[in-house]
Amino acid sequence: MRLPIFFSKKRGERRTGSPAWGSFGEGFFYASLLTAGLFVGGLMLTGVAVPEWRINNHFTEVEGRLVGKGLARRTTTDLFGIRRQSWRPAVLLEFHADGESVRAWHTSGWGEATTDRSLALRQLDGWRLGQSIRCWYDPERIETVVLKRGYSWWLWLLTLLLPGALVVFGATGLAQAASAWGRSEERQAAEIGQLLSPLVRSSPDEEGFPTVPACADLMNSPGTIQRFRLPTESPEAWSLLGAGLFALLWNAVVIVLAVAAGFDLAGGRTDWWLFGLLAPFGLIGLAAIGLFLRRLLLATAIGPTHLEISDHPLRPGGTYGVHLSQGGAVSFRRLELVLELEEQATFRQGTDVRTEKQVVWRELMCCWDRLEPVPGRPFEATLQFKVPARAMHSFRSLHNAVGWRLVLRGIPDRWPAFLRVFPLVIVPAGPDAAAAVVRQPLREVVS
Amino acid sequence: MTERAAAGEASATATLPRVTVSFASDQAEYAPGDMLETSYRVAAIDPATITTVERSVVWYTEGKGEEDFGVVFFDRLLAGSSDAMSDEPTASAAVDWPSGSFSIRLPSSPLSYEGLIVKIRWCIRVRLFFSSGRDFVSEHVFFLGDIPVARPLRHAVS
Numbered sequence: 303m304r305l306p307i308f309f310s311k312k313r314g315e316r317r318t319g320s321p322a323w324g325s326f327g328e329g330f331f332y333a334s335l336l337t338a339g340l341f342v343g344g345l346m347l348t349g350v351a352v353p354e355w356r357i358n359n360h361f362t363e364v365e366g367r368l369v370g371k372g373l374a375r376r377t378t379t380d381l382f383g384i385r386r387q388s389w390r391p392a393v394l395l396e397f398h399a400d401g402e403s404v405r406a407w408h409t410s411g412w413g414e415a416t417t418d419r420s421l422a423l424r425q426l427d428g429w430r431l432g433q434s435i436r437c438w439y440d441p442e443r444i445e446t447v448v449l450k451r452g453y454s455w456w457l458w459l460l461t462l463l464l465p466g467a468l469v470v471f472g473a474t475g476l477a478q479a480a481s482a483w484g485r486s487e488e489r490q491a492a493e494i495g496q497l498l499s500p501l502v503r504s505s506p507d508e509e510g511f512p513t514v515p516a517c518a519d520l521m522n523s524p525g526t527i528q529r530f531r532l533p534t535e536s537p538e539a540w541s542l543l544g545a546g547l548f549a550l551l552w553n554a555v556v557i558v559l560a561v562a563a564g565f566d567l568a569g570g571r572t573d574w575w576l577f578g579l580l581a582p583f584g585l586i587g588l589a590a591i592g593l594f595l596r597r598l599l600l601a602t603a604i605g606p607t608h609l610e611i612s613d614h615p616l617r618p619g620g621t622y623g624v625h626l627s628q629g630g631a632v633s634f635r636r637l638e639l640v641l642e643l644e645e646q647a648t649f650r651q652g653t654d655v656r657t658e659k660q661v662v663w664r665e666l667m668c669c670w671d672r673l674e675p676v677p678g679r680p681f682e683a684t685l686q687f688k689v690p691a692r693a694m695h696s697f698r699s700l701h702n703a704v705g706w707r708l709v710l711r712g713i714p715d716r717w718p719a720f721l722r723v724f725p726l727v728i729v730p731a732g733p734d735a736a737a738a739v740v741r742q743p744l745r746e747v748v749s
Numbered sequence: 750m751t752e753r754a755a756a757g758e759a760s761a762t763a764t765l766p767r768v769t770v771s772f773a774s775d776q777a778e779y780a781p782g783d784m785l786e787t788s789y790r791v792a793a794i795d796p797a798t799i800t801t802v803e804r805s806v807v808w809y810t811e812g813k814g815e816e817d818f819g820v821v822f823f824d825r826l827l828a829g830s831s832d833a834m835s836d837e838p839t840a841s842a843a844v845d846w847p848s849g850s851f852s853i854r855l856p857s858s859p860l861s862y863e864g865l866i867v868k869i870r871w872c873i874r875v876r877l878f879f880s881s882g883r884d885f886v887s888e889h890v891f892f893l894g895d896i897p898v899a900r901p902l903r904h905a906v907s
Contacts, residue, residue, distance in 0.1 A: 486876050486884065488803060488807060491823075512856055645866050658813055699819070699859075701814040701815035704867055731781075
């Protein structure tokens, strides 16, 4: 008997496997999730949601009388054979249903059972024998009576969310596995491509360049000297935002603790644990504010950087003009403009999704030493650069990317170094440019 | 193909399938927009055991990231039928079951790229489906474009 092989094996250029068994395994996994979702959903619906819905829609309202009260005792034995008792308050109600007098115990409505018998007894103190009580009974089982109606929204939410997520995840996975049944990955990709092609519209500039990222966002801001002003991706902006959010959230926690401590003090109590916690929390909060203000000062003191370019998207072998404008009243020890090619790969590591970046090519376009600010005027420079004739084009797929960018690296006099990144899109060379390509090492053709 | 798989598929011939692909270009190097004319030959297997042949031209990524891939040409040929489910108007099929040939015009991108953590490869895949439900895929790499191999940076810009 030949056993099925569930996973394909690759041997050099050949790969063998059983797509049918692979799809079956995947389908079985998702079917299990779907079944589990339906089962748990069914349990929660019949055990929680439906009874609650019946109380609110089917139970009959009646005026009853409290004729007895007591404790319902429950005895349980744990794994070690130790017996534990818990108590729950119970009231005996008398009411008229269908022309006859009915007496029924009601135990729910006081929360969880307690192991403290005296506490359960105290909960009964509020009830007075003979008092009138509005209650609702089940017409189908008259001895079932409740004192409260309404919906537990969190319970409904839980009923919908938990099994709902399992059902949605399982059903979509099962549908996907069914659609992949016996189909090769090439066939699936081709069919998905045919389905999506009417929905995906690319701009005229990107037409004919699959996997080259769109550059419409890089071309919607006109420049003053050159044709387009490039948007910036400043790592400092993200760290400023991160520092701001951290300072805000941390200090919100500190304020909540401080208010609680203040109420304690006002009430004549001193919770030393709370005060002990408040002191280091407060110090960290102050440090977070200080860090945020420092970054804010750095971002505002250095001033904005504007970079304009003569054309976009770029082509290998093309020569382009750029205009740099650096504002602010800071003097620089060094300022340099660099053209970089960066690879980016996203992968799973355990349950984490990680992204690794690596600069694989870098060319210094220009650098300036000892720059002193001129009051009221930004530092400006215009220069030209050439894209290498055999440069890789910009590329982006779901988990991988190859991107070009201009990077301004600055070292101010009394501030830490900073980076301003300006992404570029390079499309593949056209037939003319391809014909002009000379087979040389990449570095030698860069001007 | 593993021995276990082969035992069931090739019981008639007791041999493994062998797929050879020949490119018009000796180096299997093409420029964007070129016509890719190729023929493939399936040997060492009883043609009667093959139910379907899928020919495709795909690009895929290799390296540190998860694999992405795209199909620019896909063609499915069924045994005993001259009809091919082709999704590519520039494709042509000359069938000599289960061997054959096809030609397509290659797209402008993505170009073959040998980066440090991202690599892009192009290949022709010939996938054979057998009457038992198993399949066998043969992959033949070619190069699109002429992008130089990326090398680690020696030093940072000072």
